Amino acid sequence: MQKFIPLCIPNFEGNEKKYVDDALEQGWVSTGGAYITKLEQSMAEFLHVENVAACQSGTSALHLSLIEAGVRPGDVVIVPPLTFIAAVNPVKYQFATPVFMDCDDSFCMDPVKLKRFLEQECTYTEGKLLYKGSQVKAVVVVHVFGNLADMPAIMKLAEKYGIKVIEDATEALGSKYTEGIYAGKYAGTIGDFGAFSFNGNKIITTGGGGAVTAKDAAQVDHIRYLSTQAKDDPHYYIHHEVGYNYRMTNLQAALGVAQMExxxxxxxxxxxxxxxxxxxxxxxxxxxxxxxxxxxxxxxxxxxxxxxxxxxxxxxxxxxxxxxxxxxxxxxxxxxxxxxxxxxxxxxxxxxxxxxxxxxxxxxxxxxxxxxxxxxxxxxxxxxxxxxxxxx
Incomplete structure (x- = not known):
């Protein structure tokens, strides 16, 4: 019989069944339960960050990051063309305008061309970077296939022009710098926001699922609030903002806790x-x-x-x-x-x-x-x- 070598399949050789069975026995199968908190804490410890919010998918993590970054209808977001379309679709969810920026030989965004675009095609006035009259609010940087983008160069540009950096680290959990100003820093922890994915083909999986972190721990708390339908009073169903059904389930998180191990x-x-x-x-x-x-x-x-x-x-x-x-x-x-x-x-x-x-x-x-x-x-x-x- 001919061999078949699959491209990339999940690996469940640890405590996955044990933890999922435990969640089932406890009856916590939806968006409440201890395993969600355990996964968030495990990721925060691994990434050396203060706060992580577990959510429904890498796409939802990116969408929540754009919301928290203040991206609104008509704003410009610089994005890569060579990646999975989920990195760019959330820009459309916000009715913002994507501008596609070329990659370098790492497959990640080219900071040289990004610099040229910002300097030659945009104008910086009164603390705002404008492209054809619209404000450039953010850049989505994808660490393609786990290969880190040139974050020192990209962050320098973002800081100069006041652009939010959203790191799409959906393929790069565990990738880190070993040299330079970001030595020891993991993908997803350098920019203003970092999004992760636990899709079935990722290095660890929860079936679906994702997570998000940010430089400001309070923003992660707000993202978590938005991901649970922005509940201000869960007993009387009071909501002060438009929320989203973007929270990870406890069953997914049970799988994730085992995978993080x-x-x-x-x-x-x-x-x-x-x-x-x-x-x-x-x-x-x-x-x-x-x-x-x-x-x-x-x-x-x-x-x-x-x-x-x-x-x-x-x-x-x-x-x-x-x-x-x-x-x-x-x-x-x-x-x-x-x-x-x-x-x-x-x-x-x-x-x-x-x-x-x-x-x-x-x-x-x-x-x-x-x-x-x-x-x-x-x-x-x-x-x-x-x-x-x-x-x-």
Missing amino acids: ELPEFIRRKQANYEKYKKLFDGFKLGTIIGFREGTASNKWFYSLEINRNKIGATMREIITALEKRGVQTRAIWGLINEQIPYLQEEAYELEKAPYYAERILNIPCSTQITDDEIEYAVSRIKEVLGELQNA
Whole structure:
């Protein structure tokens, strides 16, 4: 029987069943219960922050961050084109206007182009940064595949122009700087807000679920309040603000508490498996394993193989389909968000690297329980398929 190596599946080898059963036995299955608080405390301790609010998804974490950042209808938010669309959709929820900013070779936002845009395309007057008459309120910085963006450069610009920085750390729980002014700081704890995801393919999962933190602990408290329908008096149903049904459930949190216990080991495996892939692909002429930013310790959530387009003319769909038939599940990086139908009318600034990588990046199997034999099998099949698809 042919092997099948999945792209990225959850790993439940700890106390997940024990804690979920406990939550069921207690009857706390919805948005109240001790496991939600335990997860928030566990994350705060791990990230070295004061306050964390657990919520329904990474998307809701981003939406709540934009609300708390003061993004209102008509405001401008600078966003990346090369990421999952959930990083940008919440901007539309606020009826704000996204402007797409190119990436650098880390797949994360290019601070050089960001600086040029802010200096040459915007005006700064009376403490406000304006683009075509609208205030630039925030920038959403995604740490793509666990690779940290150039936060020192981005934060310097944000502080100069009074822009809020929302870190989309949905793929980067556990990634941190090891050098420079942010040495020891984790993804999601450098900007004004940090959003995390516990979707089924993330380094830890609660099925769905997410979390949010902020520099100001009081803002996290307000986010938590908004996520529970802004209840001011739960007994008499008094609400002073428009709230959201964005709170995590206790069942999800029970899963999350167990997963947090395993997070350091999962990161260790991700890092070790990346090194195995890197060694096996060393010298391969048809594809190159993409590295991670120097001066950081990435969680190495996803591994990226850059296809050599000088030698491989096949479409990404053809490559993925051929690999699927050989028992190896892979995926393309993403379709550029600015090319999606809901965003065709939005502005994009000097996009060069984003379309370049969108045509070349293949994500390869990276589950934390993948074995050495499976890694070797995946690499051999990838080399085999790309060899067959090589231009004549």
